Amino acid sequence: MVSVPEDYQWSSYRYYINRKKPNWLTVEIILAYFGENILSAQKEYHKFVCAKINQEHENPLKDVVASTILGGEDFVNKIRNKYLSNKKVNRDLPSLKELSKISIEKIIKGVNEALGEGTNMAKKASLYLCHRYSGMTLREIGGYFNIGESAVTKASHRFNLQLNKDKKLRKQIELIIGKLNLCNV
Numbered sequence: 001m002v003s004v005p006e007d008y009q010w011s012s013y014r015y016y017i018n019r020k021k022p023n024w025l026t027v028e029i030i031l032a033y034f035g036e037n038i039l040s041a042q043k044e045y046h047k048f049v050c051a052k053i054n055q056e057h058e059n060p061l062k063d064v065v066a067s068t069i070l071g072g073e074d075f076v077n078k079i080r081n082k083y084l085s086n087k088k089v090n091r092d093l094p095s096l097k098e099l100s101k102i103s104i105e106k107i108i109k110g111v112n113e114a115l116g117e118g119t120n121m122a123k124k125a126s127l128y129l130c131h132r133y134s135g136m137t138l139r140e141i142g143g144y145f146n147i148g149e150s151a152v153t154k155a156s157h158r159f160n161l162q163l164n165k166d167k168k169l170r171k172q173i174e175l176i177i178g179k180l181n182l183c184n185v
Contacts, residue, residue: 005049017046081181102182104130104144110180114172124159125173131156133182 006014015021016031019038028038034048035041063072071079108126115122123145130141131152138149145152163170176182 005053013049017042102134102180104134104136104141107134107180107182110176114176114179121169124155124162125176127152128156128159128163129173129176129180129182133177133180 002008005011006017012021012025012027015025016027019042021027031038031041031045033041034044104126107129108122111122111126111129112118115125127141127145130136130144131138134141136144138152142149142152147155163173
């Protein structure tokens, strides 16, 4: 892309190795890892970056699970459960939608534990909850359940009508939703 990192126009690297920087950019936090004196820290940072050029190295973000929270799956789940479980998805916070996604497998496992594995009711409830809470596309959900996209919508709608009529079933589904910390995506 470029011969030296400071030539890449979309990087702030050049400001880390030069005293002139925009007033909105904070470089001191990172440079503090390389020295107490700003000039020596800039030189050390420059050496650090140059040592990595044309060398094989492991991507530090390879195990990142969610782009808004840096860390492994266990860490992201801990943050999700501690701080995001009561948050409603907001169209102004698209990252919250991404963090709120839950796998189809996890939903089905939770439903099977509550309603009994392999029952017709468990399958209907699983499809309904996947449609409402997984964040997956209709095609993905339909592919998982071996049905078409419109069948996902129709089956989910029929189950919702059933929930409106059956208070006991609605209570069971609410318990599953709570246990899985599901939120609409």
